[in-house]
Amino acid sequence: MKNASTFTQAAIGLLFVTVAAAVSAADVNVITQRMPPLIDKVDGKLGGPVTIFVEKLLKDVGVTNSRESFEIMPLARLLQTLGDGHTIAYPVVLTPDREHKYKFIVELYGDSMYFVTLSSKKPVNTIADAKRLSSIGATSASAPEIFLKKNGFTNIQAVNDPTQNIIKLAAGRIDAWFATGTALQRHFEESSDKTPLTIGEPVAKIPLYLTGSMDLPDAVVEKIRKRFEELKTSPEYKAMYEASTRKVR
DSSP states (O other): OHHHHHHHHHHHHHHHHHHHHHHHHTEEEEEEOOBTTTBEEETTEEESHHHHHHHHHHHHTTOEESSSSOEEOOHHHHHHHHHHSSEEEEEEEOOTTTTTTSEEEEEEEEEEEEEEEETTSOOOOSHHHHHTOSOEEEETTSHHHHHHHHTTOOOEEEESSTHHHHHHHHTTSSSEEEEEHHHHHHHHHHOOOOOOEEEOOOOEEEEEEEEEOTTSOHHHHHHHHHHHHHGGGSHHHHHHHHHHTOOOO
């Protein structure tokens, strides 16, 4: 009887540990990048159609943020924080080197990448056109830089501050700037720079994901995926989709 009692107590203890783990797994650090107008602060509060959708998605499945609000941070820091554990981040591009570092939960929306040149220069519409350039600007660790490297470009001038790309382009220090539509839209809406630019045709499309740390329980991941499919008819999803497919400038 004593052994049976000990076994029962151990089983109950294991059950409490399992329940506690499940509860704590739902309380994570949620982080993002600033990508206006999709993800931005509105009247001092983080908003934008992508954030509004992610907030609803996570709330519906019982995932709560361990901080008062979602935290905005640069891409390099976001990826490091995601790797530290117990974190959900958005939006993150799926690349071969990231595939086994994080859990890519659902594709939230897509973006396109473009070569941007001075209006006085010939537009760059294809990879073949870009191969003839002497130098191309891109933001460090971004999807455009990764794409260029994957396609054999060695003439990349990467910068940490995206605004440096337009400065270098205007000064003739690079022949083109390779950027996402979101980054270009942000430049045109926020920058006071009036340098005449030409945007080429979209060269490639990239999916952007809601992503979790490797320690995010599979059960939580599956709940998010299931609810995501259900929300594709929601007004929040429709608003996110329409904003993400808006034509650049």
